[in-house]
Amino acid sequence: MIKKFIDEESGKIVEKSVMNAITIDCVIFGFDNGSLEVLLIEHAEGISKGKWGLPGGWIKKEESIDNAAYRLLRELTGIKDLYLEQLRAFGEPSRFPLDRVITIGYYALIKKDMFNIKAGFTASDAKWYGLNEVENLIYDHNKILEYSLIRLRSKVKRAPIGFNLLPEKFTLLQLMQLYEEILGVQLDKPNFRRKILKMKLLVVLEEKQTNVSHRAAKLYMFDKERYEMLTNKGFIFEV
């Protein structure tokens, strides 16, 4: 597709192609043992062969961008049940060395206990990294990761998306530690309990923890229906 532009220096009308290569790159977050991790892959082909970066891929003509992101995650992890949100488009002309490639960043939150990584046919390896173990990634992937963290931190305070990182059943301490880890703050146990329970978003279960070397904590579940009901009434989640 060729379109007309005004050349800013000469003022003349020039014709240029407006076709671009577009990729998707996704930051996948997991929570394990009290720390936040991201899933990185080692590229198996092309100029970035052998280097680590975010999982990603190309968008097909007939699918929406969101669907492309879902498809890529399905190919990589096999899970269908995850939280996925677009970050934004990253389009510095220099971000990709060979051609102009615009990428659309996503981030996903998954329950780590629920799946196995399949490296897939463009990756030779896939591995979880703690946030401060991440070193130099390909292209602008460090920048995308950084941006995803900012978004995650701001979103997690205003919407109950944190639950997507925990198992179905969790204790209040686990939930608190999740918030502590993501937000990088220290929280007070009794105060956190009170605050989160007052929202009435959690269902307390009969079950308790097992195999712990201390008093077993009650297990809770997030009540999504109740959340939506409350939201419609004007309730705003805020930690």
Added chain:
Amino acid sequence: MIKKFIDEESGKIVEKSVMNAITIDCVIFGFDNGSLEVLLIEHAEGISKGKWGLPGGWIKKEESIDNAAYRLLRELTGIKDLYLEQLRAFGEPSRFPLDRVITIGYYALIKKDMFNIKAGFTASDAKWYGLNEVENLIYDHNKILEYSLIRLRSKVKRAPIGFNLLPEKFTLLQLMQLYEEILGVQLDKPNFRRKILKMKLLVVLEEKQTNVSHRAAKLYMFDKERYEMLTNKGFIFEV
């Protein structure tokens, strides 16, 4: 550029082009006489000729997406001093009737008193619309507008971007009305004053309003340097 994909039904590897046409569309907000407005343009060419939509255009190969958005706004309004932020990419395959076109949405906040609209060579007319005067726009532009409003509302509470819609010098009532209009709430004058002044972000000027038929209010200016200084110390703007 041709890439390989796994066909999900047959499991075979197929080759597809990954080139896409990408545009930029921008929601431009202005504030006038107590109400929030958006700048729309009437398209002068192509299949949408005669219809109203968001101002937009194509991205050149050698410019970043942000720069493309700046360039388009400059071409349209002539202003260089504005607030600009990317929303996200919109890429439903059906959003554009002829081809697959992915668009990257932006929103801008401008001081309406500072500029004149130039319709430009792809638009036959440009006009400010109050938010509830906006009717059916081309493509998915209503959706982009809706999304921009959600973003504006959430952002304006957490960052002092609202000032970009006001003249350099403004009264506290003007500022309060801006927040009332954007957030759709009623605020209490004394309480709003106290809250906003406590942040120490405003410089009070010697000047007062003129030509008003009531007690003249003091004029204030936003102190950007002070804002950045406070932010570095951990201050968080919140209305």
Added chain:
DNA sequence: CAAACTTATAGTTTATTTGACTACAAGGTT
């Protein structure tokens, strides 16, 4: 088996913030 230890959970107290409201000041208009 009891003491020590760890985490869970309940409750108290104080400081801070928010929200609603009252009162008066400072102009211009009639």
Added chain:
DNA sequence: AACCTTGTAGTCAAATAAACTATAAGTTTG
């Protein structure tokens, strides 16, 4: 001069958040 509109200062009760104390319910250790 009376009145109207908006600006500005101050008060007070209610709600919320933050810091802290205390106790309960288990495990582990000696």
